[in-house]
Amino acid sequence: MKADTPGTVAVGDDEFQQPPLPVKMVIAGGFGVGKTTTVASISEIEPLTTEASITTVAAGVDDLSHTPEKTTTTVAMDFGCITIDPTLKLYLFGTPGQERFGFMWDDIVEGALGGLVIVDTRRLDDCYAAVDYFEHRDIPFAVALNAFDGKVEYGLDEVRWALDVSDHVPVTVFDARERGSVRDTLLVVLELALARVEEAEARAATEL
Template identity: 70%
Template sequence: MDSKPFLEPGPEEPARPQPPLPVKIVVAGGFGVGKTTTVSVISEIPLLTTEAAMTEVAAAIDRTGHVPEKTTTTVALDFGCITIDDEIKLYLFGTPGQDRFGFMWHDLTQGALGALVIVDTRRLEECYAAVDYFEHHDIPFVVAANRFHGKLEHHLDDVRWALAVSDETPLISFDARHRRSVRDALLSVLHMSLAKAEYPG
């Protein structure tokens, strides 16, 4: 008597869809340039933030003159995510902007594909450290001038000259309060970073 297999082969199961590829993007810049706003506007999950109320001493140190309405500050990170399509999901890590929290940048940038460096054109000196960091660590980045009150203080060509970034580094303007504008800025980082990864040098 012929033995039969314990389980008969059944119909072929449809292939399960693969989860989107996780891609880490860092959102960086100086104090009060709009990093938390950028991450919160685009994130599809509630923003994970480590903001703390600012004291009078901290306000003096961090020079809140151009952002007097700012009453809190990020002391560790902001975290959010956004699914781009079936293939890619961005995980966004916002850095603290103050120099005294700079020791956290190394951990936050580990494994990042690229970065969005946000600048306030009224306070360009606040952004030198972020630009220098990503250039020094060879992490692809896009410089994004935040349009505070819908306008820029300086033309983008002047911003590029002041920050001394090369022509190969994309420099754009965007509005951190508007989801579509933030989406376009992040897509600029994604496309540029993927191109660098595919064709380095």
């Protein structure tokens, strides 16, 4: 019998490729913070988006002062995927940022192992709802400050204090347009989520 390699099962003299383990991750945050861009930057497939044009009516509801060039908005969700290695594949679901589409969150988040809350430091208030959502449902998440124009308005400690997130919640800076930056940020969430799974399995084993 051959020794197993990652992603394969050895049976006799034959090896069979196992499909990678699917892991669902949610990309959340306020309107125009870069969720769609994040999914598009990293996805190995053509991302599925549900973008609609911003009408004059919507422009009166959504704050476009910091994103004047934005002409579309996500009205349902974004979807993409990325294979981390032969054993693991991330399925990314981006939430709509507007409060009026909040009724869709429960369906989008169901089954997710972790979440990434993207923050525009020019308008921190927009991400409070996403932070509260993950905290109240005890879903592991990280906070990522999107470096618009290559900079952020506040430091990591200032943002952590303003959002009042626990010390175990990672807070980092990334660029939603850069594939490598997005990858590194998603790996932070993945490590956090997998650690939570391992802890749960260890507790279950001790209770047997």
